[in-house]
Each structure stands twice: as structure tokens, then as C-alpha cells.
Amino acid sequence: xxxxxxxxxxxxxxxxxxxxxxxxxxxxxxxxxxxxxxxxxxxxxxxxxxxxxxxxxxxxxxxxxxxxxxxxxxxxxxxxxxxxxxxxxxxxxxxxxxxxxxxxxxxxxxxxxxxxxxxxxxxxxxxxxxxxxxxxxxxxxxxxxxxxxxxxxxxxxxxxxxxxxxxxx
Amino acid sequence: xxxxxxxxxxxxxxxxxxxxxxxxxxxxxxxxxxxxxxxxxxxxxxxxxxxxxxxxxxxxxxxxxxxxxxxxxxxxxxxxxxxxxxxxxxxxxxxxxxxxxxxxxxxxxxxxxxxxxxxxxxxxxxxxxxxxxxxxxxxxxxxxxxxxxxxxxxxxxxxxxxxxxxxxxxxxxxxxxxxxxxxx
Numbered sequence: 001x002x003x004x005x006x007x008x009x010x011x012x013x014x015x016x017x018x019x020x021x022x023x024x025x026x027x028x029x030x031x032x033x034x035x036x037x038x039x040x041x042x043x044x045x046x047x048x049x050x051x052x053x054x055x056x057x058x059x060x061x062x063x064x065x066x067x068x069x070x071x072x073x074x075x076x077x078x079x080x081x082x083x084x085x086x087x088x089x090x091x092x093x094x095x096x097x098x099x100x101x102x103x104x105x106x107x108x109x110x111x112x113x114x115x116x117x118x119x120x121x122x123x124x125x126x127x128x129x130x131x132x133x134x135x136x137x138x139x140x141x142x143x144x145x146x147x148x149x150x151x152x153x154x155x156x157x158x159x160x161x162x163x164x165x166x167x168x169x
Numbered sequence: 170x171x172x173x174x175x176x177x178x179x180x181x182x183x184x185x186x187x188x189x190x191x192x193x194x195x196x197x198x199x200x201x202x203x204x205x206x207x208x209x210x211x212x213x214x215x216x217x218x219x220x221x222x223x224x225x226x227x228x229x230x231x232x233x234x235x236x237x238x239x240x241x242x243x244x245x246x247x248x249x250x251x252x253x254x255x256x257x258x259x260x261x262x263x264x265x266x267x268x269x270x271x272x273x274x275x276x277x278x279x280x281x282x283x284x285x286x287x288x289x290x291x292x293x294x295x296x297x298x299x300x301x302x303x304x305x306x307x308x309x310x311x312x313x314x315x316x317x318x319x320x321x322x323x324x325x326x327x328x329x330x331x332x333x334x335x336x337x338x339x340x341x342x343x344x345x346x347x348x349x350x351x352x353x
Contacts, residue, residue, distance in 0.1 A: 023340060023343065027339065027340055027343045030339055031335065031336050031339035031340065034218075034221075034335055034339055035225075035332055035335050035336075037218070037222065038221050038222050038224075038225035038226070038229075038335065039225055039226075039229060041222040041226070042221075042222040042223060042224070042225040042226025042227070042229060043225075043226050043229060043230060044226070045222060045223065045226050046223075046226035046227050046229075046230050046250065046253075049250070049253060054249055054250065054253065055246055055247055055248075055249040055250055056246075056249075057243065057245075057246035058242045058243070058246040058247055059241055059242060059246075059312070061241075062239045062240075062241040062242050063239065063242075065238050065239035066230060066233065066238065066239060069229075069233065069238070145222070146219060149215060149218045149219060149222065150215045152218075153211060153214045153215045153218060154211065154215075157207060157211055
């Protein structure tokens with residue numbers, strides 16, 4: 001593990017991301033990660049609010065049209081997220097909270113997929129109030145995204161090692 | 170023009186305003202002592218990101234509907250999302266003020282912060298104008314109806330301006346003040 005981290009930190013790309021004085025290096029990657037987070041979690045949560053009963057006259061099945069925007073945001077989040085890990089691999093990969101964040105994202109995405117397949121494709125739900133179990137799914141989705149954001153914000157405060165050269169992970 | 174104590178070369182045409190604002194925001198001992206704890210700072214950041222997502226999600230869905238995604242949704246039916254968007258915005262104003270009151274000099278003397286304020290103001294004017302002028306015209310748009318070009322333009326502007334707010338908001342954290350004023 002330590003060999004891998006040392007190797008990655010020494011790559012040109014990782015070094016450039018960290019050491020470039022340009023605002024277009026690390027700061028821009030982090031910003032794009034934030035924008036895609038806003039669209040991914042935000043659109044998902046807004047669809048959840050609709051399921052929970054907000055804006056009941058908006059046809060629920062048509063909300064499916066926003067899923068491609070979410071999947072695009074997810075792709076952007078993954079690309080920028082991987083880039084941020086390449087910049088500081090030790091900082092992320094030796095922090096348990098980072099793995100917790102990944103697990104929470106996986107759960108959130110599974111819930112979104114379930115909502116997309118079962119709820120947003122169920123014609124009777126288009127304009128009638130959702131049953132309790134469906135509302136429960138929407139509530140779980142919102143809680144998952146809140147936990148993902150909390151875990152992401154916790155990363156700068158919880159890492160043990162910044163670089164592999166600092167010691168054995 | 171009065172100079173900034175400790176940094177004469179930092180003076181800008183609105184240095185006087187910056188110093189006045191700095192004095193206005195400083196000296197709220199309670200906020201400062203709360204925000205000095207790293208848990209409070211982390212909590213406010215997390216809430217700031219919750220608000221950001223709520224704002225982007227609700228405004229984003231409305232703007233995208235006007236732009237033509239999900240056209241079976243009647244525009245008027247999305248009006249109920251407004252309080253949630255405003256709620257997200259107020260959450261961000263209050264947590265933003267906590268950061269600002271804890272370390273006014275970190276923010277007031279750098280360009281990204283004022284870019285953020287400018288984007289916020291433009292996004293606000295755009296939203297107000299849309300609500301006053303455009304909403305009456307497109308409220309009646311039912312399932313499948315296309316919005317007028319002007320409405321689409323304002324919604325595209327709204328998306329760009331809010332993304333601009335996020336960009337400036339992220340960049341401002343990378344600027345450290347080049348001088349130190351005594352702590353409030």
C-alpha cells in the first residue's frame with residue numbers, strides 16, 4: 001500500500017495538481033466537484049421532496065427526465081473525485097471516513113436507482129400521493145445525501161497522514 | 170482614500186467601504202468564540218453545503234423545465250418548490266455570516282469574495298425580475314408547452330450565475346489575506 005501511495009504522489013500529474021500555483025489546478029477541480037455535488041444531491045433531494053408531497057401537481061413520472069442530468073453530474077463527480085484522490089492519495093486512502101463516504105454514496109445511488117425503476121416508472125403514482133413505503137425510500141435518499149455531504153466536509157478535519165513519506169499508513 | 174492598516178499596497182477604490190464593513194462585522198465575541206472550535210466550523214460548512222444542494226436542486230429543476238427538460242410538468246406546479254429554495258438560501262446566508270463574522274478580514278480584502286457577492290446580486294436581480302415580469306406570462310404553460318425565448322434566456326442565466334456563485338465561493342477559500350490585522 002505504501003509503495004503505491006509513494007508512487008502515485010511522485011507522478012507528474014499528482015505533483016502538478018498539488019504544486020501548481022494556478023487557480024485552474026486543484027481549486028478548479030475541487031470547485032467542479034462541488035458544482036456536480038450540488039446538481040447530483042440537489043436534484044435527487046428535490047425529486048425526493050416531490051415524492052414526500054411537495055408540489056403534488058407536478059407529474060412524478062416526468063421527473064424521470066432529470067435522471068440523465070443526475071447521471072451526468074455523477075460522472076463529473078467521479079472524474080473530479082478520482083483526480084482529487086490522485087492529488088492527495090495518502091490523505092484520502094488512509095482515512096476511514098473516506099471509505100465511509102464511498103459506502104454512503106453507493107447506498108445513495110442504489111436508492112436513487114430503486115426510485116428511478118420502481119417509483120418514477122409506476123403510472124399510478126404520477127399524480128396521486130405516494131404510499132408510506134415509497135415515501136420512506138425518498139426519506140432514506142435525502143438522509144443518505146446529507147450524510148455523504150457531511151462525510152465529504154469531514155475529510156479535511158479527519159485525515160491522519162497527508163503524505164506517504166510521513167510514515168507507514 | 171484611507172489605507173488598510175499594515176498593507177498600504179492593498180488599497181482599492183473601495184477600501185474605505187471594506188474597512189467600514191470589517192469594523193461592522195468584527196467584535197461579535199460570541200460568534201467568534203463559537204466558530205473558533207473546529208466542530209462548529211465543520212458544522213457550518215456542512216450546513217452551507219446542504220443549503221447549496223437544496224438551492225441548486227430546486228432552482229435547477231425549475232430552470233431546466235423552462236429550458237425544455239421534463240416539459241410534461243406544468244410550470245405553475247413547481248412554484249411550491251420556491252419556499253425550499255428560499256430555505257436553502259437563508260441557511261447559506263446565516264452560515265455564511267457566521268464565517269464572515271468569525272474572520273471578516275479573511276474575506277473582505279480579496280477579489281473572489283466580491284465576485285461571489287456580485288454573482289449573488291445578479292442572480293437575485295434575475296430571479297426577482299423573472300418573478301415579477303416573466304412568471305405571470307409562463308404560469309399558464311401546461312404540459313408540453315414551450316417557454317418563450319426570453320424566459321429560457323433568464324433561466325439559463327440563472328443556472329450560470331449560481332454556478333458562478335459556487336466557483337467564487339470555492340476560490341475565496343484559496344486566498345489568504347496578505348496582512349494581519351489584530352484579531353477582533
